Amino acid sequence: MSQEGQKAWVAVTVIGRDRPGIVANVSGVLYHHRCSIEELSQTVLRGQFAMILIASLGEGAALRSLRDEFAELSRNIDLDINLRELKSEDLAPYPAGESEPFIITVRGEDRPGLVFGITEVLAERGINITNLGARVALLGQRSEYIQVFEVDIPKSLDYSLLKEKLRRRGKEMGVSVDLQHKDIFRAINQI
């Protein structure tokens, strides 16, 4: 329920087989409940559609009936739809403090444990991942499994030591790992 001067927020996540109409259906429900989509991100991996959106509830919007309508939609069109109620403080990004953006690239043959191998090192040091992508890439004749992590490294952390640790971990797993400040990628690729 919304109060005067204080909006109510929800995060909606949707997963299911990709086909036309999903976003229309979901945004339709939100529109009927007078919700406003503030931000939205969607991706498709191997034919599976995944979306997260943040919506603010309009005047008089009822959370319970929103949940019910999504539950029905979910049954009708075979999607997992989850609604998560948010307080306005939930909307603040993770406070990375004084930090610098770095990019970690991991390349090599795919095998179980690669993502965990790297993310464990990051989690141990309180380093937050702001973006992550992984796929198989074709480079000339070879194909490689490549992961790209964008991370915020606190200024208090020695990135040289981190680079060493990541390299060693990479070696254990049979992949090559690089850590570089994001500015070099911006400088080379952006006008």
Added chain:
Amino acid sequence: MLSSEEIIRTVEMLKNENLDVRTVTLGISLRDCAGPSAEDLCGRIRQKIRKHARNLVSTCDRVADKYGIPIVNKRLAVTPIAAVAESLKREDYVTVARALDQAAQEVGVHFVGGYSALVQKGFTKGDLHLIHTIPEVLSGTERVCASVNVASTRAGINMDAVSLMGRAIKETSLRTADRDGFGCAKLVVFANMPEDNPFMAGAYLGFGEPECVINVGVSGPGVVKKELERAIQSGRKLTLGDLSEIIKKTSFRVTRVGELIAREVARELDVSFGIVDLSLAPTPTVGDSVGEILQCLGLESIGVPGSTAALALLNDAVKKGGAFASSSVGGLSGAFIPVSEDLNISQAVQKGYLSLEKLEAMTAVCSVGLDMIAIPGKVDADTIAALLADEMAIGVVNHKTTGVRLIPVPGKDVGDKAVFGGLFGEAYIIEVRNANRSSNFIRFGGRIPAPLTSLNN
């Protein structure tokens, strides 16, 4: 927003295509060190260099690590010693050079450039002392590099200086005969010498420059070659104009690297950022070659007909891409053709594809000159001077910088190989035709007047 393609491509450039910052050169003014006592001068030089350069190497290493880009060389460039040591006696000049050498060693840099004189219009006493001590300095020190500007578009060509430098080159090579004349690899003779060139052996700090300045030389023939190969292998129909575009865009990326690194090193050292020199400077590593780029452009080898045109295309595309990438472009900026430093070019000499005459033609359209060329030890000083004169004329008339770094190799001839090692590589000795036929020309001396085109006010 960076796409993962862009990120992967960038990492590939850095890891597999030899993209690196070839040099970070810290210029330090020694003007305030000048004085009548050699001992005081040496002391002040060492102190000043120590003060400003002591963190250069560690800062470069740190910045290189942060961005994952190697900074291959850290160097120093100083005010022309001919000016700094102007009031000293001839023998003191060697002492000053040794002090420079020691200072460079102390702070851990590979080379210090600036044992230099600018004599395009005539000599001062100091200039003559410097020129006459070049052979002793280059054979007696490790890290000192010398350069002399003997010509400019405004002044013309100082043929007396040209004659002296012909002799200096010959003598330097004799004094370093045990190392295949390597002393000459640390000596360049210039026309229109740039004041902010970060590359050796011609780096020096010009008189319009500040107290301290960071100038950076990037490099990336390997990156350019890979991009061309990718485009050609894609099967698309490409014209030379399309290939020029590809080189331009690649040169943009390469220059951006240099700019980022330069500004950060300058910031960390609390020193001005000068320029990025966007020269395609090759190394003896396979894949890091300008000669290979010309082969990509369809020539069987550098030196065959078409080489001058292809090099002109390359040189121009590099400059255009680089100029867009940075507001402060300077130094030599273009494509280098240093024979011994580019394995492919060196082999082109050995196989007979590349002649000295063709190299001279190519210098009219590229950015450096007759660079790192090993010639037979027996070539006489006057022929060397005449070769210098030819190269200076190209620079003077075309309003460009040209330089000469010829290395006579004592005891060796065409077909032999001079081995210098490291980034200097090895060079097959090139034939110098028609030697011993130019002495009377050189003997006239005096100055070849400035061309009419220099009157451009």
